[in-house]
Amino acid sequence: MSLSWIRAAVAGIVAGVVATVAQIILWWAFTDDLPWILYRDARLTAAIVMGPAVLPPPSTFDLTVMIVAMGIHTGLSVAYSLILVFAIRRRPIRGALLAGLVFGLILYVVNMYGMTGMFPWFSEVREWITVAAHVVFGISVAAVYKILPGNQSA
Secondary structure, eight states: OOOOHHHHHHHHHHHHHHHHHHHHHHHHHHOSOTTHHHHHHHHHHHHHHHOGGGOSSOOOOOHHHHHHHHHHHHHHHHHHHHHHHHHHTTSOHHHHHHHHHHHHHHHHHIIIIIGGGTOGGGGGGOSHHHHHHHHHHHHHHHHHHHHSTTOTTO
16 A cells, blocks of 8 residues: 555644644643743744754743744654554554554654654653653554555555
């Protein structure tokens, strides 16, 4: 079966939103840091493009930071989904979901340990809620890709 680039991109965008919502729900349930923790993570992400000058506290709302962070997050979600979809396109749904879970764990390690060589500020978010968000992302990419119309092996 060939890879559907459009379905893969849609799956990445949807999964990026689902993972972010899951992360916000977990922050709400297990911390008392909302909305500041969201603003902090937006600054961490925006700093990839805007530089570390956007990092210093306080973590307050900044529209430019939020737009840049959303753009980066969406772009990375699509790029990562293309990698996962390439690996799962021929798998049945159960195998795809399991691969999505494993992919999310690997992605967490790559993002939070590998990428910190270039962006050391991400070491700050190495915690279980970030792990959970990455797992939700991987599973969501697999699920959405498999259930979207045009997939004969869903």
